[in-house]
Amino acid sequence: MKKQAKIQRHFAPCAELKDGCVVAIGNFDGVHKGHQSVLKAAKDIADKDNLPTVMLTFEPHPRRVLTPNAPGRITPFADKVRLAGRHDVDVVSAVRFTKPYAGTSAETFMKEHLSESLNARHVVVGDDFAFGRGREGSAEAMQATSEAYGFKTHIVPAVTDTAGVEMASTLIRQALQNGELNHAKDLLGYAPTFKLRFCDGVARLSRYTPIKNGEYLTRLLYSKGFHENVELMRVVIKDGEMAVLDFPPVEHGMPVVTLELLEKF
Numbered sequence: 001m002k003k004q005a006k007i008q009r010h011f012a013p014c015a016e017l018k019d020g021c022v023v024a025i026g027n028f029d030g031v032h033k034g035h036q037s038v039l040k041a042a043k044d045i046a047d048k049d050n051l052p053t054v055m056l057t058f059e060p061h062p063r064r065v066l067t068p069n070a071p072g073r074i075t076p077f078a079d080k081v082r083l084a085g086r087h088d089v090d091v092v093s094a095v096r097f098t099k100p101y102a103g104t105s106a107e108t109f110m111k112e113h114l115s116e117s118l119n120a121r122h123v124v125v126g127d128d129f130a131f132g133r134g135r136e137g138s139a140e141a142m143q144a145t146s147e148a149y150g151f152k153t154h155i156v157p158a159v160t161d162t163a164g165v166e167m168a169s170t171l172i173r174q175a176l177q178n179g180e181l182n183h184a185k186d187l188l189g190y191a192p193t194f195k196l197r198f199c200d201g202v203a204r205l206s207r208y209t210p211i212k213n214g215e216y217l218t219r220l221l222y223s224k225g226f227h228e229n230v231e232l233m234r235v236v237i238k239d240g241e242m243a244v245l246d247f248p249p250v251e252h253g254m255p256v257v258t259l260e261l262l263e264k265f
Contacts, residue, residue, distance in 0.1 A: 003085040005055070010096040011117035017091065020121040022046040023054045023114060023151075024089075025129065027061055027169070030074035031083040033189045034126065034159040034167030039087045041156045042124040051121060052090035058097040065097055072210065074172055079195055093118065106132025110142065115149040124154045128166075161187060179212035181264045191219070191260040213238045217263040234265075 008014045024042035028035050039055065046053040059077055063070040075083065081092050095101070095113075104113075109132055114120045123146060129139040143153040158166045165171065167187060175184035176192060184192050220231050 003088055003090075005081055005085045005089045005092045007081060008054075008091050008093045010094065011113060014091060014093075016052050017054070017119045019051070020049075020119050021052045021054045021091070022049070022122040022124065023056050023093075023118055023120045024124045025056045025131070026126065028055060028057050028075075028080055028084075029061060029169040030172050030188055031080060031087070032167055032169065032172060032187050036087060036189060037159050038124055038126055038156045039084075039089060041154060042122070043088050045122050045124065045154065046090075049121065053088060054091045054093050054118060054120075055084045055089045056093045056095065056118070059094045060097060062097050062102065065099060066102060071173055074169055074176075074192075076195065079193065103133050106137030106141070108132075109137070110146060110149050114146075115151060120151040122152050122154060124156060127155050127158055129155075176211050179214055179264050181216075181261055184261075191262055194259045194261075211237050211261075212264075215265040216261050217265065219260040219262055221258045232262075235259075 006014070006016060008017075022042045022045045024038050026035060026038060031039075039053070043053050045051075057080065061070075061073055064073075077094065084092050114123060123142065125139050125142065127139055129142075131137045131142070139153070139155045143155060146153040160166050161171070161183075172184050172187050172192075175181070175187065181192070215234060215236050218233055218235050220233055
């Protein structure tokens, strides 16, 4: 059975963390293979020390707050939480990211947020991690100073794709936009998955990274009454709208739970 991670909103009190925890930090957009390596390292430490694993992430995505017309995200928060559970995360700590919060100093982040609020014993980050006002802090700087705040920092090396290119959410967005579905699946480690609401054969994907127009084979998991159904279906995506070509007769307004892109025709 897949684990359901608990959600902690902006450092609210959390009983699960009273005896300490292992914190993995990142935006985790897509929860791709690079992110998964950070989560695995955190889980391994947590198991050894009998501590809960925390995924610390930022909502909304900092890029959406700081950069006008930023590209869409790969995974909305609900899917990020679901994927966190798949990787044995106990708590998803969602930090409310605002322009004032972006001014938090690196020292405040380590002392007040990681040490005092989360009660961190270990923190796990990628080697390109930067934090604090103006990205003033680095992974190496945190590792050099964190024990003064009561936790140890672990840096996870970058993961590369088959071409030797470092895993990044940007590469996945580019692959989806170019219709390179197999490349996107290789980077993610799973089929690109989206949540949406289905009505009258059309669903909008405007909240997500743009996907190349075309016809796709998909797997849809949807609810019908009190039952869940799985169907393989052909869909056409055009300019952010999805038309389902061979959906079976259903009640008006039936919600689709998840959609996985399997192949592009």
